[in-house]
Amino acid sequence: AQSVTQPDIHITVSEGASLELRCNYSYGATPYLFWYVQSPGQGLQLLLKYFSGDTLVQGIKGFEAEFKRSQSSFNLRKPSVHWSDAAEYFCAVVYTSGTYKYIFGTGTRLKVLA
């Protein structure tokens, strides 16, 4: 079955520290890959996306993600976290046929310590 795994439910980092959020997916081909961020009570904001080509993609707010086909992973990184980055982060895959519906992971809640 198609699935997305975000193994870390909660992550706490200090402000200014680096961040890596993990995402693994299962699929027989390369899907489209996305990271979204959700602040409390809000909808989802697109951080970055991967379709093809360069496996390191840049997004908004200083985030980047690297697609590794061999590991079926699409991990999100940020070199220096800001207090305003505290939120929930969702990885999503889109299977490029038919519905193009998103399959989301369960999310990682990021807490930033001052």
Next chain:
Amino acid sequence: DTGVSQNPRHKITKRGQNVTFRCDPISEHNRLYWYRQTLGQGPEFLTYFQNEAQLEKSRLLSDRFSAERPKGSFSTLEIQRTEQGDSAMYLCASSLLSVEAKNIQYFGAGTRLSVL
């Protein structure tokens, strides 16, 4: 471009009542999706429309749920005889299915439903 708009933002209802949510997509987008998000989970696909045609419904969408998109513009999601298990955030997203746009979905802020 005002983004995807959802109304109401919050809805509190008693068990057994009917509720209806509205989603106004980005104007030129031809696809519209509904997702449900429960506490501690990622959003789960419910259904989607291409223009006015409803092309797929998830097994999560029981027969108490119905969605419409008349004229291919706004969409409504109705839940009849609400149950406490229906309490969730209902998210709407719209997209443009094209080679260039690649069907990137843009989400509204959601409607949070609480069934008492």
